[in-house]
Structures are given as C-alpha cells and as structure tokens.
Amino acid sequence: MGEAKRTQYSVHDSADGKYSQKQMSLSQASALSFGGTANLGHAAPALRQALLTWYGEQGRDLPWRRSRDPYAIWISEIMLQQTQVKTVMPYYQRWLKLFPTVADLAKADQQTVLKAWEGLGYYARARNLHKTAQLIVKQHDGVFPEVFEDAIALPGIGRTTAGGILSAAYNQPVAILDGNVKRVLARLVALPKPPAKAMKELWQLSEQLLDPQHPRDFNQAIMDLGATLCTRHRPSCLLCPWQSYCTAYRQNLQSELPMTESRAPLPHKQIGVAVIHDNDGRILIDRRKQEGLLGGLWEFPGGKIEPNESFEECVKREIKEELDIDIEVNDRLITVDHAYSHFKVTLNVFNCTHISGEPKPIECDEIKWVTLDEIDSYPFPKANGQIIDAIKEQAKG
DNA sequence: CATTCGTGGGT
DNA sequence: TACCCAAGAAT
Numbered sequence A: 001m002g003e004a005k006r007t008q009y010s011v012h013d014s015a016d017g018k019y020s021q022k023q024m025s026l027s028q029a030s031a032l033s034f035g036g037t038a039n040l041g042h043a044a045p046a047l048r049q050a051l052l053t054w055y056g057e058q059g060r061d062l063p064w065r066r067s068r069d070p071y072a073i074w075i076s077e078i079m080l081q082q083t084q085v086k087t088v089m090p091y092y093q094r095w096l097k098l099f100p101t102v103a104d105l106a107k108a109d110q111q112t113v114l115k116a117w118e119g120l121g122y123y124a125r126a127r128n129l130h131k132t133a134q135l136i137v138k139q140h141d142g143v144f145p146e147v148f149e150d151a152i153a154l155p156g157i158g159r160t161t162a163g164g165i166l167s168a169a170y171n172q173p174v175a176i177l178d179g180n181v182k183r184v185l186a187r188l189v190a191l192p193k194p195p196a197k198a199m200k201e202l203w204q205l206s207e208q209l210l211d212p213q214h215p216r217d218f219n220q221a222i223m224d225l226g227a228t229l230c231t232r233h234r235p236s237c238l239l240c241p242w243q244s245y246c247t248a249y250r251q252n253l254q255s256e257l258p259m260t261e262s263r264a265p266l267p268h269k270q271i272g273v274a275v276i277h278d279n280d281g282r283i284l285i286d287r288r289k290q291e292g293l294l295g296g297l298w299e300f301p302g303g304k305i306e307p308n309e310s311f312e313e314c315v316k317r318e319i320k321e322e323l324d325i326d327i328e329v330n331d332r333l334i335t336v337d338h339a340y341s342h343f344k345v346t347l348n349v350f351n352c353t354h355i356s357g358e359p360k361p362i363e364c365d366e367i368k369w370v371t372l373d374e375i376d377s378y379p380f381p382k383a384n385g386q387i388i389d390a391i392k393e394q395a396k397g
Numbered sequence B: 001c002a003t004t005c006g007t008g009g010g011t
Numbered sequence C: 001t002a003c004c005c006a007a008g009a010a011t
Helices: A026-030 A044-058 A070-079 A085-098 A102-107 A110-117 A124-139 A148-152 A159-170 A179-188 A199-209 A215-229 A311-323 A382-396
Strands: A008-010 A023-025 A268-277 A283-287 A302-304 A326-339 A344-356 A366-370
Touching (some): A044 A215, A070 A124, A070 A159, A302 A311
Antiparallel strands (some): A008 A023
16 A cells, blocks of 8 residues: 555545544545445354353343343333433332333323433333333233334334344344444444444344344343443443454544534523412412423423513513413522523523413413422423422522 | 434533 | 433334
C-alpha cells in the first residue's frame, strides 16, 4: 500500500451533513464493502462456540434469567425496551410482587398498573401490558402464546421482543435485533452505514448467526456481549470472544462504529401550569387522555404559552379553555425544566385560587380535587414530582 | 420510511 | 452544558 492509504476523507457524505463526521483512511474505508448478506456462514459455528463459552464464564446473572416463566420474562422484555438493566431491576422486582401472574395483572385497574410503572417512561408499555394481559387470559388460556405470529400480534410486542420472549421462555430459535445486537453486528462486519439504514441486512445476520441448538443462551449471550464488552464507548476488545472475527477491530474502527445520524436540536416549549387550591386545602389534578404523551397519567393542568402572552395570562386562559373555571393566578411556585425524547419544556408553575365554576373534563379524561395525603396514590409524570414536592414543602412552611 | 413516544446515565 | 444513547413499538 502506498501513500493513498493515508488519504483522509469523510466516509459519510458530508454534503448533506446527515452522518456524524468521522475520518478514516482509504484502506479502512474500502474494507467497508458489506452490502446485503455478509459472508459469515462459514464462520457461524466458530462464532457461536466462542460466544457461548464466553457467556458460560462471563454472562450476567439477571433475575429474569433465573426464571422460565413466560409471564415474568415477558414483563422483563417490555421493561427493558429502551431502558437499562440497572433502571429496570427495582421495577421488575416490585412488579412481580404486585402482579405475580398474568391473571393478577389482567384484573388490576389501570391506575394501579400505571402507578407501578411510574417513573419508567414510555407509558404505552404499561398500558399495553395491561391490555395484553387481558387478551392472554381471554384468548390464550392465560399462557403467553408459543406461536410467533400470535405473540407479535399482541399490543406492545414487536419482532425483537417476540424473539426475546420466545427464545428465553421456550428456547425457540427466533432471532432478536435490539440495540446491543445492532452495535455488535455493525462492528463485526464493519457496517458502512447507520444500523437504521441496514435493518434488513442486520436481521439476516442475526438469524444467520443464531445458534439453532442453543437459541436461548445465544440471544442472551450476544446481548451481554453488547452490554458488557462491545459497549458504545471504549469497548473491551481485548476481552472479546469475537475479537479475531471482528472486522471493526481488525481495521481499528471499533470506536467509530456503529455510525450515527446527527439529529436536529430539540424544540423547547414554555408551559404555564396551575396548582389550583380550593378553600378546603385540596388541589385540582386531571388525568390525561389515553393516547399520546404520558397517556393515562395525572398532571396539573396548563398549556403552552402563546406569543406576546404573560405566564399569568397563559395559565388563566388555559384553565378556562380546558376546565371552564375561573381562577386567580398568584405567586410562582416553582420552575421545572425537563427533557422528553423529542422536545424540552419549562414548566412555569403558579399557585392559583379557585374562584368560580365547576371544572369540566374538556381536554382530559377526568378531574379530581385531592389532598396532599391522597396525591401520592396517583401516577404522575417525572416532571410533576418536583411540583408535588414544592407543594408539600410550601404546606409545611 | 420518519416520527412519536420518558427517563436516567455517560461523556 | 448539551448531547447521545439504552434489551423498540406503534403509527
């Protein structure tokens, strides 16, 4: 190789700035020839063997792995969607004590289910768990379905989750493609594009590699590999059972892969929020509609500020529109900044006094006046926790 | 195929 | 600090 091999250029098309800017040499870039089905068929047996041996020695001891109960495994798979193991652990343990069986979950009311989920985020997962539990009781004799087509037809269960459950609970040879597997495979073949742009190829790879003799352990093992060694930052390649098979490692690209797509900055919204007090020491809360953001959870009413509007005007207007009552807007209680997955908010929270009118659920499902003792039994979004703390603090002092 | 869905942790 | 990302699914 001559001088050309050190030629620096962006692998990505910087013209549209879509991919993050990372530099690599021409020889490295030319090695990124993966397109379509990778030729890993011949190496699959050796890859399986190396991975399973490593898993036997270094695999994580996780509570749901000690169980073969499809219900418990299902719960864990849903909780683990876009959520780290460490975060899930306490929720998982509490959940199984609250709802030990599918039947227990099915007969619970949604508020109890959402309260158990409170703080985990992506609340459609909890609503779908509840719905699906009732479906399993009614349509599947109370047992999580063993047929892939039946499983993936259930609310909240996609291809990866179905594969995760069927392989873990029933040892079925069904492939998975979660964040860990995507990253591991992207490095293994030095995938020359963001995983999101190569889903078909990655699924093929996952299916091709899956050990038909040990699907349960293989799927768990490849996830462990991604979670503990083949991490996003500073991967431990020297300890990796796939080191000698890994194209990224061979090309010293492990820190550059997988490729990422840069995202537009999140929009920021200013929200006016009302903590409405009545004359009996109660506060008004409302339950959000089932669909959309934070569906089914409780909140303090309010809404987005309009151009050339003060926070006080915003709060008074929103409360009139949403509840059809008149209030007096008093002092600012607290200001809460919070980031959701696709936008940021500042909650400008004001103490308010109920003046007149019976509140109507115009843009929500339900309204309640609650005391500070009762409020803890309602599921609230994370950002509202600070507001509740501030109200309690205010009541003390 | 792109967007909408939470929250906590890491850099 | 600000941004990225984590055992994804639904629309």
